[in-house]
Amino acid sequence: MNFRSDNEAPVNHQIMQALIEANQGFEESYGYDPYTLKLEEQCKALFKCWCETLPLTTGTAANAIAMALSTPAYGAIYCHHDSHLNRDECNAPEFFTHGAKLIGLHGQNGKFTAQDLATALESMGAHAEHECLPTTVSITQATEAGTVHTLDEIRAISHVCKEHELALHMDGARFANALQFLGCSAADMTWKSGVDMVSFGATKNGAMMAEALIVFNAKLNKQIKRLRKRSAHLISKMRYVSAQLLAYLEDDLWLHMASHANKLAQHFYQETHKNIDFLHPVEANEAFCRLPLEKIGQLREQGFGFHIWPGTQDVIRLVFSHATPEDSVENFIRSVLKS
Numbered sequence: 001m002n003f004r005s006d007n008e009a010p011v012n013h014q015i016m017q018a019l020i021e022a023n024q025g026f027e028e029s030y031g032y033d034p035y036t037l038k039l040e041e042q043c044k045a046l047f048k049c050w051c052e053t054l055p056l057t058t059g060t061a062a063n064a065i066a067m068a069l070s071t072p073a074y075g076a077i078y079c080h081h082d083s084h085l086n087r088d089e090c091n092a093p094e095f096f097t098h099g100a101k102l103i104g105l106h107g108q109n110g111k112f113t114a115q116d117l118a119t120a121l122e123s124m125g126a127h128a129e130h131e132c133l134p135t136t137v138s139i140t141q142a143t144e145a146g147t148v149h150t151l152d153e154i155r156a157i158s159h160v161c162k163e164h165e166l167a168l169h170m171d172g173a174r175f176a177n178a179l180q181f182l183g184c185s186a187a188d189m190t191w192k193s194g195v196d197m198v199s200f201g202a203t204k205n206g207a208m209m210a211e212a213l214i215v216f217n218a219k220l221n222k223q224i225k226r227l228r229k230r231s232a233h234l235i236s237k238m239r240y241v242s243a244q245l246l247a248y249l250e251d252d253l254w255l256h257m258a259s260h261a262n263k264l265a266q267h268f269y270q271e272t273h274k275n276i277d278f279l280h281p282v283e284a285n286e287a288f289c290r291l292p293l294e295k296i297g298q299l300r301e302q303g304f305g306f307h308i309w310p311g312t313q314d315v316i317r318l319v320f321s322h323a324t325p326e327d328s329v330e331n332f333i334r335s336v337l338k339s
């Protein structure tokens with residue numbers, strides 16, 4: 001009955017089991033344990049390229065360290081106005097970069113286009129050292145609106161980044177849901193489309209607390225480990241984060257979990273879209289729909305949990321997770337459609 005957030009879902013039992021198995025005896029600390037070393041190799045195999053992998057415990061840390069890697073204090077970061085980076089990280093990107101400026105671009109369905117970015121960049125440069133220097137672009141995959149950038153959209157944005165020598169970051173808090181929707185490889189969705197670094201999320205999709213900052217561009221990689229330590233995110237008992245990520249990737253568990261969540265979101269959409277108004281296409285594991293206030297009250301009374309989207313009274317956000325039971329969705333569909 002809980003459609004509030006994938007963060008409210010329990011930990012997948014295989015990941016919990018992996019934590020129990022990792023809890024044997026003593027291992028080296030600060031990332032020199034066999035789990036973290038194996039994870040580094042697994043990530044290279046997954047993305048089919050060299051990459052630096054930093055296990056972390058929050059998505060905000062991954063995003064903020066990524067920004068610190070590519071953005072000097074006098075720099076500017078272009079992101080969607082409604083992105084987590086801009087709206088939900090309490091100035092962590094500004095804090096970690098010692099004051100870089102976030103420039104929020106507007107655009108439908110949680111995305112800005114390559115053209116939006118190019119237009120915003122055109123207005124820069126006339127004021128020389130009086131203005132900040134564009135250095136980084138961040139896109140969210142899947143977006144905060146539950147949509148997914150296509151490979152063409154990512155490549156078009158990356159093309160503008162290359163022209164202006166900007167680093168391209170992907171906030172992949174829901175990376176697996178986006179990848180599952182596109183059906184492409186992790187390499188295609190990232191470095192092969194020009195992405196320099198990704199905040200690779202696992203917590204929302206079945207882990208307990210496990211994210212990773214993965215950097216593909218070696219030029220950005222300088223002193224990344226010191227940046228992590230300086231920001232107080234070097235985890236001493238790192239094996240417990242890495243063990244979660246290893247179990248997450250093993251036998252495509254992460255993709256199976258994302259597929260379950262996405263399928264339920266899609267099923268909800270297919271069964272109800274002729275009767276209710278959806279604000280965005282349903283592509284990953286979230287749905288945003290407008291309902292009469294009375295209906296929202298009734299659903300709440302029946303015990304369904306969801307968020308009213310901030311700034312609205314009648315838009316609800318539904319999040320489907322790896323652990324959402326199918327019959328909860330069927331019950332919800334029946335209740336929504338009941339007049």
Ligand SMILES: Cc1ncc(COP(=O)(O)O)c(C=O)c1O
Nearest residue numbers: 058059060061084140144171173
């Ligand atoms: C798009 C996006 N990015 C990043 C995060 C990471 O957040 P946290 O720092 O809470 O792990 C979230 C979580 O809500 C998110 O939705």
